């Protein structure tokens with residue numbers, strides 16, 4: 061098979077993995093070396109596809125042949141998709157060729173599982189080893205690992221990679237049992253725990269003086285959850301994410317709205333979830349990580365799913381009007397972060413500026429704060445929301461899209477999946 | 489009112505600003521003009537006013553000013569001087585902390601525009617292989633890029649770090665930068681025709697771009713917000729965008745009407761057997777989450 065045809069098949073097979081981050085690697089570059097490559101700081105999106113997603117890495121599978129039968133996946137053994145397999149050298153050469161033309165930040169390599177977990181891991185690691193050792197490649201490498209692979213192989217993968225990841229796929233074991241019968245939540249989390257320990261070891265600064273430096277290891281791990289393939293509520297998804305952040309220190313959990321695939325399985329819903337659900341989950345995820353919210357504040361037992369019409373911070377504020385208004389000139393950082401329309405960066409600017417000046421509405425306007433959104437929730441030197449005289453009904457109505465446009469509005473929150481810009485800054 | 493003519497570069501502004509500051513000339517008395525050919529410190533040399541020592545300014549301000557200098561807005565020199573004046577003679581030492589101030593905000597917005605332009609240069613430069621150096625054997629690449637502002641110098645360091653192991657040139661209409669493995673050199677701008685049009689790998693790159701696109705999630709506006717059309721003419725992959733968009737509806741339709749496939753039985757495989765055995769053994773303890 062021609063290289064071009066392999067690339068066509070094996071990139072197509074990889075595109076359902078939402079993760080494309082190339083940020084957060086240790087700082088390294090090619091000066092004084094024999095090859096090319098640099099990492100560190102925020103990754104770069106070198107292109108965007110018409111699906112709005114960032115293209116930052118060469119994201120391919122080594123092979124799309126697979127022993128497993130995950131029903132949401134086009135590569136499952138029951139699918140009749142055409143199969144292909146790269147040789148390790150082909151991937152190495154493609155990565156270098158693309159990198160030198162500045163098409164990409166590096167490689168994201170994953171693979172269908174052939175023969176056994178260890179056998180597959182060894183093939184994947186071989187590509188990374190060749191890039192690093194034979195070609196002195198210092199660009200970004202993200203390796204997908206298999207939870208059932210031997211710990212020693214996962215460690216080896218971590219030595220060559222900047223990031224490693226294992227996909228959790230679904231938030232509950234029941235979901236996995238039904239849709240991904242070979243996968244097991246506990247085993248996946250055990251493997252994540254092992255990776256976390258390795259990452260912690262590398263970064264521990266309490267090593268005894270004179271002790272040998274730990275071997276290099278990836279700086280972070282991430283995972284992906286598929287949304288809408290099983291009937292898990294947003295509450296269940298977010299609680300799982302919370303466990304992953306809390307216990308395993310994941311850098312990122314990616315949410316990938318299940319989308320129709322060319323080889324559909326009988327077990328799957330015909331209708332994909334609205335794209336905006338995925339977007340709301342990303343927003344909720346930001347609230348958990350950077351805005352001091354807990355899962356139980358964002359979703360409730362009575363309403364376990366996020367409101368598709370309102371961003372989750374606004375929805376929370378409407379349920380908790382009693383804690384507002386917040387005085388922009390006095391309120392704590394924590395309170396300001398909870399104001400709908402104020403993102404982390406603008407909260408920092410406000411905290412810094414108000415030490416020297418009393419803030420007025422015009423000041424916020426200059427920061428490009430969305431005024432219509434914040435005004436009901438804040439006090440400034442020249443504004444008190446009491447004068448807007450909004451009751452709960454009127455306030456909610458203020459933020460709902462006009463009924464006729466509701467459907468159309470669903471494709472406006474577009475930046476969700478491209479984690480580089482809006483999702484990175486998390487301004488909401 | 490005095491007119492100060494400077495070359496439109498940071499160093500030229502900085503020199504004049506220092507002089508003006510030493511002479512205690514307030515911002516409202518200065519008219520800043522740009523002229524690349526005949527910069528003169530009009531009247532400043534034989535100034536009779538008493539000079540004062542120029543106070544130190546925070547290095548963060550100089551970094552900002554260096555970046556703003558690459559912008560094209562004609563007001564930037566006077567706004568920068570006003571901020572400088574307020575920081576020093578104006579006794580507003582913490583002005584940099586006040587993003588809500590109109591001058592500061594303006595400076596920050598200019599910085600942001602420059603930062604974005606540099607970022608897009610790092611993202612959208614496309615190198616084309618033109619040959620190998622006869623003596624060193626190093627691969628030689630040339631790229632053509634059209635930045636919005638004069639950012640070649642600000643953005644070049646990134647390429648030096650990343651592509652130290654190959655020889656490269658980035659050509660732009662204003663200025664070009666070249667790397668030979670030991671140092672960067674800057675030369676004047678050139679026309680588009682000086683750069684090669686394509687590369688043998690462009691076809692494979694387009695193949696990748698096609699395959700990684702998911703037609704079931706068409707979001708053209710999101711793409712254009714990050715990759716505005718003005719860059720498309722120099723991106724090899726952009727030529728297939730229109731056709732990908734046009735085909736996407738039909739491709740999704742086909743997926744939705746394909747008959748679902750039943751599961752195939754598991755093949756005989758020792759590894760799958762071992763997995764099944766593991767799955768039936770008691771699961772290791774899970775940090776539990778509340779049920780649905």
Ligand code: SF4
Nearest residue numbers: 126128130133136172
């Ligand atoms: S293990 Fe499952 S998700 Fe991964 S390639 Fe195989 S079938 Fe697809």
